Amino acid sequence: MIKCKQLTKRFGEFAALNSVDLSVQTGSIFGLVGSNGAGKSTLLRTLAGVYRPDGGEATVNSQQVFENREIKSKLRFVPDELRLPRGCTLLSMGRQLSGLYPAWDEAWFTELCMRFPVNEKARFQTLSKGNKRQAGLILALASRPEVLLLDEIFDGLDPVVRKLVKQLIAQEVADRQMTVVLASHNLREMEDFCDTLALLHKGGLILEKELDELSLHLQRVQAVFTQAPPIEQLKQRLCITTFEQTGSLITFVARGTREDVLKTLDEFEPTFKETVPLSLEEVFISEMEAAGYDIDKILG
Numbered sequence: 321m322i323k324c325k326q327l328t329k330r331f332g333e334f335a336a337l338n339s340v341d342l343s344v345q346t347g348s349i350f351g352l353v354g355s356n357g358a359g360k361s362t363l364l365r366t367l368a369g370v371y372r373p374d375g376g377e378a379t380v381n382s383q384q385v386f387e388n389r390e391i392k393s394k395l396r397f398v399p400d401e402l403r404l405p406r407g408c409t410l411l412s413m414g415r416q417l418s419g420l421y422p423a424w425d426e427a428w429f430t431e432l433c434m435r436f437p438v439n440e441k442a443r444f445q446t447l448s449k450g451n452k453r454q455a456g457l458i459l460a461l462a463s464r465p466e467v468l469l470l471d472e473i474f475d476g477l478d479p480v481v482r483k484l485v486k487q488l489i490a491q492e493v494a495d496r497q498m499t500v501v502l503a504s505h506n507l508r509e510m511e512d513f514c515d516t517l518a519l520l521h522k523g524g525l526i527l528e529k530e531l532d533e534l535s536l537h538l539q540r541v542q543a544v545f546t547q548a549p550p551i552e553q554l555k556q557r558l559c560i561t562t563f564e565q566t567g568s569l570i571t572f573v574a575r576g577t578r579e580d581v582l583k584t585l586d587e588f589e590p591t592f593k594e595t596v597p598l599s600l601e602e603v604f605i606s607e608m609e610a611a612g613y614d615i616d617k618i619l620g
């Protein structure tokens with residue numbers, strides 16, 4: 321399990337991470353979202369042991385990560401801009417890393433090089449941005465890490481490769497209980513992939529929820545009434561987060577299970593009712609507004 325307790329990281333006087341508490345279950349995929357400068361990369365780098373915390377702690381399996389060789393050998397971090405020594409290729413890097421990571425799997429490395437459309441013999445500097453990312457991920461996966469930390473891994477990848485990346489990671493999580501933390505700006509990308517999502521803002525964690533919990537407890541409902549319903553009473557009976565009325569059609573988002581919300585709505589005798597799925601972005605926006613945050617200022 322990964323844990324951050326009151327984790328703080330400063331650059332000079334500026335706190336890029338400010339007393340962050342979070343835990344990531346072993347064998348889960350944890351998504352970090354937030355606007356530019358929220359602290360996502362700093363959090364990943366601190367979890368990877370690149371930065372020493374200035375306060376609190378970051379642990380993997382109850383051990384501090386910073387300057388801990390044993391933990392670091394089980395963990396791989398793929399930064400958003402991977403830099404490798406001049407002149408090296410994916411193949412030559414693989415040879416070097418095979419001696420450094422005890423769990424390195426050469427057969428898996430060869431298979432990954434075949435499955436990704438990247439030239440393993442080309443000089444790394446000459447690869448495209450997307451191919452560099454793929455190379456970084458191949459090197460990380462081939463070392464069979466227990467913990468995989470990914471910064472904007474989907475950026476610059478085409479849809480076919482994005483799907484392959486998701487498949488491979490999901491397979492490693494299912495087969496070996498690998499734990500994944502990934503940062504992204506793109507909520508939609510995380511929607512069908514993460515078990516838990518956390519939102520960082522100005523170095524603080526403002527929301528952390530399991531995806532099932534997020535989507536099961538908010539319903540968007542459309543309903544039609546022959547006679548205007550008592551709106552205030554309806555709002556009181558249902559825990560409504562957003563409400564709109566266009567003629568006889570009302571649309572609202574309410575908290576609760578689908579069954580409970582529709583049952584309560586029946587008391588007002590609509591002539592028509594249906595629930596419409598909410599996107600993860602909409603769920604997040606409702607949750608943020610409920611927590612008193614101005615979403616436009618946060619997600620930019």
Ligand SMILES: Nc1ncnc2c1ncn2[C@@H]1O[C@H](COP(=O)(O)OP(=O)(O)OP(=O)(O)O)[C@@H](O)[C@H]1O
Nearest residue numbers: 331335336354355356357358359360361362363505
């Ligand atoms: N090495 C550094 N020195 C000084 N300030 C830094 C350093 N690294 C990050 N910061 C600052 O810390 C804050 C958080 O940066 P970080 O890169 O973690 O954000 P982010 O959420 O990953 O942003 P983005 O989505 O733009 O990549 C920013 O204000 C950034 O300018």
